[in-house]
């Protein structure tokens with residue numbers, strides 16, 4: 129597809145929070161496929177996600193949100209947005225291959241990210257966004273990530289391949305890797321992250337140079353963070 133929207137009449141918009149890891153996967157795909165030249169517009173939704181207009185489009189008030197033209201519908205949840213973009217636009221199968229088993233594995237990693245990996249990040253990272261977090265829970269959740277989730281990532285998803293179940297990066301890696309930048313807000317936690325995870329994180333981000341400005345935005349904020357919890361031991 130090379131025109132502007134699902135029905136070819138209106139521009140498709142990707143609403144993002146440029147600093148947010150959850151938006152980074154979609155941004156990376158949009159940049160890698162050159163979709164701004166094919167009618168997809170990136171919209172900065174910072175400060176707008178609770179407006180009446182945004183809530184009418186997405187009552188869950190989250191980014192990324194893919195607003196397609198025509199009937200004014202929207203899709204949200206980062207993995208769903210990445211899948212949709214990859215299926216709509218030419219070249220997308222590179223990042224969301226059509227083979228059903230491969231797709232199953234990618235979906236598995238995306239579902240794991242949403243249900244297992246991401247929830248423990250709240251207390252570890254959201255103090256950087258002005259939210260009050262529970263320090264004891266941050267330690268407990270980081271331990272869970274180290275004891276349970278990193279081993280699954282390294283010993284299963286990355287057992288034989290550089291990227292999750294794949295020699296080339298897919299949307300699964302874009303769901304997972306950008307989140308790890310959040311741990312940098314607590315340098316002593318980051319120091320405890322296994323080298324294999326750090327190398328994987330760097331490998332995924334380096335594979336999408338078009339999104340570097342967004343990756344750097346979050347990295348800069350996390351590494352500069354000096355507020356509550358920044359000095360905490362894991």
Ligand SMILES: N[C@@H](CCC(=O)N[C@@H](CS)C(=O)NCC(=O)O)C(=O)O
Pocket residue numbers: 145148149150177178188189190191192204205206207242
């Ligand atoms: N599970 C969702 C999480 C999205 C999410 O939590 N987005 C946050 C930023 S990290 C957001 O848009 N917050 C704005 C708001 O709730 O108003 C996904 O993967 O897209």
